[in-house]
Amino acid sequence: MTNKTKPEDTYISQEKSHGRKIIRQVEVYKNSGICYKNWSHIQSLIKVERWGWRGQKAYQETAYHLSSISVDAQTFSAHI
Secondary structure, three states: OOOOOOOOEEEEEEEEEOOEEEEEEEEEEEOOOOOOOOOOOOOEEEEEEEEEEEOOEEEEEEEEEEEOOOOOHHHHHHHO
């Protein structure tokens, strides 16, 4: 879904702590009529990409979240 659809909202943040530099991009996608058995309350799909450096070593990770609410990317970022 996230590769074919433009996100409703995007938020990018940067932080430095404990010798790490982290960049986080949160994208929010609206549930566009896709129904999941027993999960009909899903309103949003959230994609969180994190990349940065731990010391001298680079890393990147992607996580996905489902939500029963529909809010902006910055709000999701604050709670994830």
